[in-house]
Amino acid sequence: xxxxxxxxxxFAVAAAFAVASTFAMxxxxxxxxxxxxxxVYPVVSKWSAAYAxxxxxxxxxxxxxxxxxxxxxxxxxxxxxxxxxxxxEATLDKFGLGQFPDVIGGIVPAFNIDGxxxxxxxxxxxxxxxxxxxxxxxxxxxxxxxxxxxLKLPAAAITVVHRSDGSGTTFNFSDYLSKISPEWKAKVGxxxxxxxxVGIGGKGNEGVSAYIKQIKNSxxxxxxxxxxxxxIGYAVMKNAAGNVVEPTIANFQAAADTADWKDxxxxxxxxxxxxxxxxxxxxxxxxxxxxxxxxxVANAKVAFDFFKWAYEHGQDQARSLYYVPLPPSLVxxxxxxxxxxxxx
Amino acid sequence: MPVISAEPIARDNEQRSREDARxxxxxxxxxxxxxxxxxxxxxxxxxxTLWGGREVLFGDGLRFLLSDSWNPVDDKYGALAPIFGTLxxxxxxxVLAVPVSFGIALFLTEIAPAWMRxxxxxxxxLLAGIPSIIYGMWGLFVFVPFMSSIEPALSNTLGNIPLxxxxxxxxxxxxxxxxxxIVLAVMILPFISSVMRExxxxxxxxxxxxxxxxxxxxxxxxxxxxxxxxxSAVIGGIFLGLGRALGETMAVTFVLGNSYNITSSLLMPxxxxxxxxxxxxxxxVGMHRSALIALGFLLFVVTFVVLLIAxxxxxxxxxxxxx
Amino acid sequence: MxxxxxxxxxxxxxxxxxxxSGCATALGLLFLVWILWVTASNGxxxxxxxxxTKITAYADQGGLSNAIVGSLLMDLMAxxxxxxxxxLAGTYLAEYANISKLGASIRxxxxxxxxxxxxxxxxxxxxxIVLPMSNLTHGSISFSGFAGSVALALIGLPVIxxxxxxxxQLVPGTLRExxxxxxxxxxxxxxxVLMRAASSGILTGVLLALARLAGETAPLLxxxxxxxxxxxxxxxxxxSLPAAIYQYTNDPSPALHSIAWAGALLITLFVLxxxxxxxxxxxxxxxxxx
Numbered sequence: 001x002x003x004x005x006x007x008x009x010x011f012a013v014a015a016a017f018a019v020a021s022t023f024a025m026x027x028x029x030x031x032x033x034x035x036x037x038x039x040v041y042p043v044v045s046k047w048s049a050a051y052a053x054x055x056x057x058x059x060x061x062x063x064x065x066x067x068x069x070x071x072x073x074x075x076x077x078x079x080x081x082x083x084x085x086x087x088x089e090a091t092l093d094k095f096g097l098g099q100f101p102d103v104i105g106g107i108v109p110a111f112n113i114d115g116x117x118x119x120x121x122x123x124x125x126x127x128x129x130x131x132x133x134x135x136x137x138x139x140x141x142x143x144x145x146x147x148x149x150x151l152k153l154p155a156a157a158i159t160v161v162h163r164s165d166g167s168g169t170t171f172n173f174s175d176y177l178s179k180i181s182p183e184w185k186a187k188v189g190x191x192x193x194x195x196x197x198v199g200i201g202g203k204g205n206e207g208v209s210a211y212i213k214q215i216k217n218s219x220x221x222x223x224x225x226x227x228x229x230x231x232i233g234y235a236v237m238k239n240a241a242g243n244v245v246e247p248t249i250a251n252f253q254a255a256a257d258t259a260d261w262k263d264x265x266x267x268x269x270x271x272x273x274x275x276x277x278x279x280x281x282x283x284x285x286x287x288x289x290x291x292x293x294x295x296x297v298a299n300a301k302v303a304f305d306f307f308k309w310a311y312e313h314g315q316d317q318a319r320s321l322y323y324v325p326l327p328p329s330l331v332x333x334x335x336x337x338x339x340x341x342x343x344x
Numbered sequence: 345m346p347v348i349s350a351e352p353i354a355r356d357n358e359q360r361s362r363e364d365a366r367x368x369x370x371x372x373x374x375x376x377x378x379x380x381x382x383x384x385x386x387x388x389x390x391x392x393t394l395w396g397g398r399e400v401l402f403g404d405g406l407r408f409l410l411s412d413s414w415n416p417v418d419d420k421y422g423a424l425a426p427i428f429g430t431l432x433x434x435x436x437x438x439v440l441a442v443p444v445s446f447g448i449a450l451f452l453t454e455i456a457p458a459w460m461r462x463x464x465x466x467x468x469x470l471l472a473g474i475p476s477i478i479y480g481m482w483g484l485f486v487f488v489p490f491m492s493s494i495e496p497a498l499s500n501t502l503g504n505i506p507l508x509x510x511x512x513x514x515x516x517x518x519x520x521x522x523x524x525x526i527v528l529a530v531m532i533l534p535f536i537s538s539v540m541r542e543x544x545x546x547x548x549x550x551x552x553x554x555x556x557x558x559x560x561x562x563x564x565x566x567x568x569x570x571x572x573x574x575x576s577a578v579i580g581g582i583f584l585g586l587g588r589a590l591g592e593t594m595a596v597t598f599v600l601g602n603s604y605n606i607t608s609s610l611l612m613p614x615x616x617x618x619x620x621x622x623x624x625x626x627x628x629v630g631m632h633r634s635a636l637i638a639l640g641f642l643l644f645v646v647t648f649v650v651l652l653i654a655x656x657x658x659x660x661x662x663x664x665x666x667x
Numbered sequence: 668m669x670x671x672x673x674x675x676x677x678x679x680x681x682x683x684x685x686x687x688s689g690c691a692t693a694l695g696l697l698f699l700v701w702i703l704w705v706t707a708s709n710g711x712x713x714x715x716x717x718x719x720t721k722i723t724a725y726a727d728q729g730g731l732s733n734a735i736v737g738s739l740l741m742d743l744m745a746x747x748x749x750x751x752x753x754x755l756a757g758t759y760l761a762e763y764a765n766i767s768k769l770g771a772s773i774r775x776x777x778x779x780x781x782x783x784x785x786x787x788x789x790x791x792x793x794x795x796i797v798l799p800m801s802n803l804t805h806g807s808i809s810f811s812g813f814a815g816s817v818a819l820a821l822i823g824l825p826v827i828x829x830x831x832x833x834x835x836q837l838v839p840g841t842l843r844e845x846x847x848x849x850x851x852x853x854x855x856x857x858x859x860v861l862m863r864a865a866s867s868g869i870l871t872g873v874l875l876a877l878a879r880l881a882g883e884t885a886p887l888l889x890x891x892x893x894x895x896x897x898x899x900x901x902x903x904x905x906x907s908l909p910a911a912i913y914q915y916t917n918d919p920s921p922a923l924h925s926i927a928w929a930g931a932l933l934i935t936l937f938v939l940x941x942x943x944x945x946x947x948x949x950x951x952x953x954x955x956x957x
Binding site for chain 1: 724725726797801805806807809810840892893894895896898904914916918919922
């Protein structure tokens, strides 16, 4: 017994020593971590899997919401953050951060109503704002019926679904509603997280889609890939030009085309409620945020290589998930930005 | 590790006992150090959350506690909605779990045949072993749809009763305060029932037998003899369950709806302290983070007080037993 | 009221109470069976070999191997931390501070720690490990499997302290007196006699602690963070089974749900097997001392 005790103690000591020495020997962790936007998670995770197979470099991207991405890159706990809300110049300068777009996509109002197929419901910004303000509470409200005279809408209460975490999807959505509805602007405003007048909160685009799928007569807003991949009903929208448009790559592209990237500093440009005739009204860009003087240069280099690879080889994957790849002129502008702004 | 050799070397007895005393001292110090680590862990948890939440706790003070507005746009945070959700879901859980646990304890101590007590008791305690994430999955995928199918019936019946009717009105979402409360009730049931069962067994047999001899029914023995005898410990067990319910995170996050609202209806969504932290901590900076850590401190203090009461109550019975 | 009707009323009350208690027990069992059934039927459906060979980076085309490895590793590291400390601390309470004020207050605080909200312990580890590490290494180490395992260790620790304390107290005093009268120093008595006598009881506590911490999710969210790739480096951000289940449950995709169920089944089986095993050990133990 004495010996068995001794050996178990010896084992514990040896094990503790082994763990401690592993720490000591390699103070540097080996993974490259990005975190943030769930809006881009579907495509970034596809990219990262493909990139890992091609190069062996592992980009660990965690979908924790844009708010989380911004917070974690500021805290320096990840190699890059991803956000669908651009940071302003003051913030970027204060933290020594730079930002560049990685992909463009569309946010759609998504719903779950028996008998109403995806793409069959028409909504406009005012109605959407009133639903999210809690002023429209039933699906057969005159405002909705007026937009959808042919639809058979139930007299059921609307369950509003929003995000529970800080989100760039929320930023673009609330930015759009602020542009359309003065009341929304005054009462709620825009941001990655806002004080919701009504509704339940889902975590990430994932969580919102899951709730919409599960709760009858609900409405929410998600990146289009989430609605499409999960067969969730989505609405078509009346845009700034007064046309009813579908959420398609062509219409996201139409909105993106109105963007004047050349004059934007740090690519700070929000394209909601874009003016084009076919433009999808809630089209959003996602940005990658990194330190201009990265503390871990090796990791940052791999991250840049990853995005370069994605711009060049990830376009088909992006399109297959209904994202709009960045136009070549913008990619060129980004690469110049890298050269000028990032010191490595 | 000092090794004491058993070889018959001639050694001064005095030196040996001195060495023993030294080893004893070292051993004792190591043990004491480890025990103090427990103390440090608890104090550290309290102090670090107090420190992390200082901006909000000391800067906003009462306003933080009393404001129901959780507004990240203006960077203003009030704890009332999460506190409300935490208390309401825990209270629902208690209201449901206490009588059921009592029934189970009664069944297992007085009614069930002896062969049944072991396995059934073990099965009930298995409920405590299921990880909370599993309760969350079951809650979201199975129990929420079930609740949304029976909630219209609830609204139509209970919802019409004056006074308490308001509690049961609302859209049949399936998720909300009531659903979260029920899931919590299932989770704390094994804790409360096992305490009750244990303390019921401490009642001296002669007390019970005397009562039976006077013609009491099983129920009367339990209600008039066992319960008064064990009252403080039973309350302790209930508080132990309450402590569990207050701090539960994962299961609640899935079924509560994560919405900062204070509503009169139990069918409406809400939020709790722990689910707010789980949802928002990774994205929070500045005041937001401070507010979340301050919430954590509040939760810690509240559970500390509840568990304090629980332990003191439980101790009373132990004292009476002469332990 | 006649004596008969009083008698009848008492009997009816009694029958109702018996009925209620039977129903309550049935209800408790119903929930157990319901939850286990749902987990087992959904989980068995989805258990494939790819679960153990592929990583979470491939989402619905992938598996959980990195999460399983991460969980095992963090559980192991947590146990390496909390078992020695817990056993020694429990020994202190039982053998050195059984009646002292310090012992009483530590025992009391340990009971509080036992029921403390796990998410607050996660916050604590974030503040004392993740933040300082990130500041010291300029962010190249921040969230880590190590931080996750410290959080888990804090959850396992009080379980081990308490069972060790209780089990040592069960050891008859005569054993102590016999050894002391032979002139055995107290540390030797404790390690070689008492701990040995209580070893199966202490092992019960170790198993219970493992069962408890293996199922924890909340404290890992902001300590281990998560990783879509395989890693065994303790300072990397690390995936864990409960966190992967949390992420997949929160997703609309049915394919991910089924992977989550498979993971849920694995973890439930692991945890329940541990608690059954500890129960078995403990009942044997009881027989020996009664």
